[in-house]
Amino acid sequence: MVWFSYHGGHSGEFCAHATSTLEEVVDTAIARGFTYYGLSEHCPRYREEDLYPGEERLGVTGLAAAFEAYATHAIAMRNARAGQIELLVGFETETLPPDGWLKAMAQLRAAHPFDYVVGSVHDICGRWVDYSATATAALTADLGGPEALQLAYFDAVTNMVETLRPDVVAHLDLVRKYEPAGFTFSNRVSRAVKTTLEAIRATGGVLDVNCAAFRNGYGPVYPLPQILEQAQTMGIRVTLGDDSHGVQTVGVGLEQSLAAIAAAGYRRVSYLTRADGWREALLDTIGPRKC
Secondary structure, three states, rough: OOOOEEOOOOOOOOOOOOOHHHHHHHHHHHHHOOOOEEEEOOOOOOOOHHOOOOOOOOOHHHHHHHHHHHHHHHHHHHHHOOOEEEEEEEOOOOOOOOOOOHHHHHHHHOOOOOOOOOOOEEEEEEEEEOOOOOHHHHHHHOOOOHHHHHHHHHHHHHHHHHHHHOEOOOOOOOOOOOOOOOOOHHHHHHHHHHHHHHHHHHHOOOEEEEHHHHHOOOOOOOOHHHHHHHHHHHHEEEEEOOOOOOHHHHHOOOHHHHHHHHHOOOOOEEEEEEEOOOEEEEEHHHHHOOO
């Protein structure tokens, strides 16, 4: 059996909106039977206006120092725990600052021996898409309505995929986080989603089937069933992401991700190894390792 997640591993040690130490997160992954576990801490942000609430005490300089400490600590743990679990060390990107994000992410990628990169979009022109329902509603109104917001978001994701070419594409339809139960995208937005999927296929990216939406009460796992079904027909690979932010969420909800993957028609799920790159596992061979 193989058990894996590549989007998550955030810890309160290096992320202000997470809990637990990185060591506690890793030890929990081992205890919960993971054979491969990805650590993908959030990248630093480079402008004061881009800080999450609660990060003011660190500031831009403190965030950069925290990220450097994360990279050093995570790589050391990757080596120290090698006999118990295969840790893969990466980071989660931002499209910030709006005019210089690509250069900033490329510099981070080159600065340490990372195993992979998780490509995420959380903002539109420097305004958060997913931080709070109130902030998202204000952004939606300023852009001219939900469809305009969604089109801008998927355009940003497409651009991120085509230019950064991340290994894993995170929570593809994050923009629908605060939509009501039963939500579906309009035909126009669905065409934009297809363009994004085509970019993922063209660049060889792997789609994060992320259980955080389900776990936190925001509808099905990311992405929606119809998007997963379309990805499957296009031959786009998928992997698992628990989007954990502390020991309490390590691996929690991944069964729903697997169920969504199976329902979309997939028979195999991709997992990343340090020695051999991406490999594939049949659905019935995926699950926690028995102690």
